[in-house]
Amino acid sequence: MHFRTVSDTETILLNDQFQHRELAISAEPGVRALLHVRAHKANNAFSKRSLDIIVSGALLAFLAPGLLLIGLLIRLESDGPAVFHQKRFGRNGKVFTLMKFRSMKVQESDGAFIQARSADPRVTTLGRWLRRTSIDELPQLFNVLMGDMSLVGPRPHALAMDQHYARIIPRYSDRLLVRPGLTGLAQISGLRGPTNTIEDISMRVNRDRAYVRRWSFMLDLKILARTPLALFGPNAL
Numbered sequence: 369m370h371f372r373t374v375s376d377t378e379t380i381l382l383n384d385q386f387q388h389r390e391l392a393i394s395a396e397p398g399v400r401a402l403l404h405v406r407a408h409k410a411n412n413a414f415s416k417r418s419l420d421i422i423v424s425g426a427l428l429a430f431l432a433p434g435l436l437l438i439g440l441l442i443r444l445e446s447d448g449p450a451v452f453h454q455k456r457f458g459r460n461g462k463v464f465t466l467m468k469f470r471s472m473k474v475q476e477s478d479g480a481f482i483q484a485r486s487a488d489p490r491v492t493t494l495g496r497w498l499r500r501t502s503i504d505e506l507p508q509l510f511n512v513l514m515g516d517m518s519l520v521g522p523r524p525h526a527l528a529m530d531q532h533y534a535r536i537i538p539r540y541s542d543r544l545l546v547r548p549g550l551t552g553l554a555q556i557s558g559l560r561g562p563t564n565t566i567e568d569i570s571m572r573v574n575r576d577r578a579y580v581r582r583w584s585f586m587l588d589l590k591i592l593a594r595t596p597l598a599l600f601g602p603n604a605l
Contacts, residue, residue, distance in 0.1 A: 415585050420519050423592075424512040435506060438469060438498070445494050448474035451507055456524035459547045464516040466524055467507040471495025502560075502599055508550055520588040521549025522576035523560075533569055543576040546583070553579040553587075556594040 428435075439450035452470040455463050472490040491499065498504035511517040517524070522543040525533070534540045554560070554575035563569040579587070 412585065416518065416588065417515070419585075419588065420512050420515075423519055424509045428509050428513065431506065431509075438503065438506075441494055442470055442492075446473050446492050455527055456548065457527060457530050457544055458516050458524065459544060461541075461544050463527070464511070466516075467510055469495075469498055469504040469507060471498050471504045505550060512550065516547070518547040518549045520552055520579075520591045521546050522552050522579065523555065524548035533573070536566070537570055537573055539577060540573055542580055543573060545580050551591060551595040551598075552576065553591060556591055556598045558598070560598070 442450040448470055450470060452468050452472075453465050454468075456466045458464045471492060472488075472495055473492060495504070508517055512519055530540075530544075552575070554572045557575050559568075559572045559575060563572065579591075
């Protein structure tokens with residue numbers, strides 16, 4: 369069951385087992401309206417989670433030798449662990465530990481998040497290639513298998529970025545209604561890489577919100593099918 373009260377005309381984004389609907393309801397000024405929605409079709413959540421488990425498990429088994437080799441090369445190139453861990457917001461704002469191959473040199477830090485930029489001197493030679501091809505994200509298959517992430521969904525941002533943008537971009541937190549993903553509608557739309565301006569992040573968030581509204585199992589399959597072209601095609605970043 370989902371309950372929500374509103375005091376004026378408002379568009380509500382409902383999250384009921386991936387059966388998302390936008391409903392505009394009106395209320396007289398000063399009158400509180402109660403919206404009652406029954407969650408249904410749990411098989412939609414089951415089908416998405418099943419796809420996540422099957423595909424992530426199969427890919428981890430198939431890619432295991434390559435992942436081990438990449439980890440070894442990272443350790444040989446620079447001091448530090450092969451896998452980088454960082455806290456991110458997941459579904460409904462739950463914090464989880466995201467994994468990715470380390471692409472930067474280990475440096476002393478005051479804890480402040482600094483987004484990597486083009487030609488960032490912190491990025492290693494191998495790390496530059498890993499980031500360009502998004503291979504640095506492959507350890508997140510473990511996050512998918514564990515249920516913290518999904519194959520498809522809004523990309524998880526650093527906690528500081530989420531907290532900052534939630535204050536200045538309307539409905540930013542709508543993207544947290546679903547599990548974050550390895551790839552998403554924004555990424556196949558050419559919106560990947562650093563976000564240098566508020567316009568950059570706003571466009572990405574708009575695509576993320578469109579995904580949340582329009583989600584279907586077929587949409588996930590289409591996004592997965594188009595991801596290789598987005599990564600390696602002629603218009604890849």
